[in-house]
Amino acid sequence: MNDLAIFEQFAPQIPKKFKEGNNAVIYTRVSSAEQEDNTSLASQKKHCDLYAEKRNMNIVGYFGGTYESAKTDDRKEFNRMLTFVKRTKNINYVIVYSYERFSRSGINGASIADELLKKYGVITLAITQELDPTTPSGSFQQKILFLFGQMDNELRRDKVVTGMKELLIKGYWVWSVPRGYKDLNKGKATQRKLVVNEEGKLLKKAFEWKAYGQLSNVEITRRLNKMGVDISEKRLNNLFLNPFYCGIITSKMIPGQVIEGTHEPLISRELFLEVHNIRKEKRTQGFVHDKDNENLPLKVFIKCDKCGQAMTGYLVRKKGLYYYKCRTKGCKVNRSAKAMHELFKTAISAFQVEKEEFEIVKMQIEEQMAVFFKSRMDNARALKTTLSELKKKLATIEERFVMGEIDRNLYDKYRPKYEKEYFEIEQELNKVDGYSSNLKKAIALAMKICRNPLLLWESTSLANRHIFQKMLFPDGIIYNRELDRVRTTRVNSFFSLIPELTGVLEGYKKGDSVVFDKIPPWVILPGFEPRS
Secondary structure: OOOHHHHHHHOOOOOHHHOOOOEEEEEEEEOOHHHHHOOHHHHHHHHHHHHHHHOOOEEEEEEEEEEOOOOOOOOHHHHHHHHHHHHOOOOOEEEEOOHHHHOOOOHHHHHHHHHHHHHHOOEEEEOOOOOOOOOHHHHHHHHHHHHHHHHHHHHHHHHHHHHHHHHHHOOOOOOOOOOOEEEOOOOOHHHOOEEEOHHHHHHHHHHHHHHHOOOOHHHHHHHHHHOOOOOOHHHHHHHHHOHHHHOEEOOOOOOOOOEEOOOOOOOOHHHHHHHOOOOOOOOEOOEEEOOOOOOOOOOOOEEEOOOOOEEEEEEEOOOOEEEEEEOOOOOOOEEEHHHHHHHHHHHHHOOOOOHHHHHHHHHHHHHHHHHHHHHHHHHHHHHHHHHHHHHHHHHHHHHHHHOOOOOHHHHHHHHHHHHHHHHHHHHHHHHHOOHHHHHHHHHHHHHHHOOOHHHHHHHOOHHHHHHHHHHHOOOOEEEEOOOOEEEOOOOOOOOOOHHHHHHHHHHHHOOOOOOHHHOOOOOOOOOOOOOO
8 A cells, every 4th residue: 555645644733833824812911000090001002003013913802901910820801811812713823012911920921821832823922022932942032031020020029028018117007998997198108197987986886895795796796787887797806806906017027026006096905905805914823814704803994003004813722712913024913802892892882872862963963064065065066167168178179170270289288188187177076976965865874873883883794894894984993002092094974073962962961051163073083082
């Protein structure tokens, strides 16, 4: 048999990479929206079109045309282009401006281009880096260019990461604005001014509910959703775990470091620690620390007068007695729980209002409150006028900028200034808003508590004790070991006047005349004085 044609079916086929044709697709890409604004995409498309026209190539599709990071090849437009090329049987070329526009993933990008060539017969061409990938030397050069793209990407990343680390160590937040915050001065990290916004005030309640109300995440999420804050349990848990909200910055970029941030804290550090029941002491032989214990309701709430640190509680097993102890090493301030509770009960007894005193005390508090809030409301009216003027200024500067009357520099200089002033006045107004409508309810609640505050504290649950303590003494109480007494720096305004009023009434019972005009409004007690 001399006819060899019959054996052609057994001969290797001509590699697809050598197939002839002039059909091509163009892929353009930029790394960021800012780059897109500089018309880089249009420039890439224009030069790719000219390249194809000079070589009589037929463009059958355009892909990309947007910003996609090329650090990985998991890109929407890039993968759409690959799918089109592989499914369309007559594509011969993929045209890009440069190989880094195709991919910056190094050997992975080179593998994709190699697969297109060997499996589908499609050549990847870069118009600014002309070479022939079908030849050994051209293929080698192409791979080198892909690797250089990856190396350049890694160098850029290293430079950016180094800069971010330096900013983090200085206390600047380098990422997007966290939930519950507003940036009053957008720009470079060193120029930002992160402050708590309206949602942040509600998120603060979540921390308080968790720490003092012992509420579950499910219940807290339900309450927040009802108040208009759309948050899931998972996101809420992440929020509780983030020390950013108490003014501290931590990051994987600076492992093991805790940095004091330059931003406004949403909550105090004490509240953050209370949420997590964190205590600095470790277990040692002889006593154990309790996370939550009915016998130690004043843990963390009471602070050491000597060093200012919160006191924790522990149990001496041999004696079966509970103690409070200062956290600071070497401070040695220590007191039995029984004795500490007696001091605290003596303190809160100063706020008790007897039945025959109830109406007159209530009336005086209402009058004092009315005087106080009148000045607040007058101040609110002045603030609203200023707010209206600022709103007009913001509208005017926006209009003048749009009309071209002022340039970008002036606009960027004054707009943040007005926005900052506007936000600060809004915050001040929020403090006043709703006072008058809730005033009577607040006074009624305060008076109800003061009918028998001692019984209320002794008979309620641990969670309710925490709420009661914080409501009466927002900043907690301070214990002085030398004098063996407790005091506070602040009493809730709705309660602060009561000891003074009841003291005056006590004097009246003894024959003194009552002159209520001489009672100073909003007494802030320097300490606690039991009633005689």
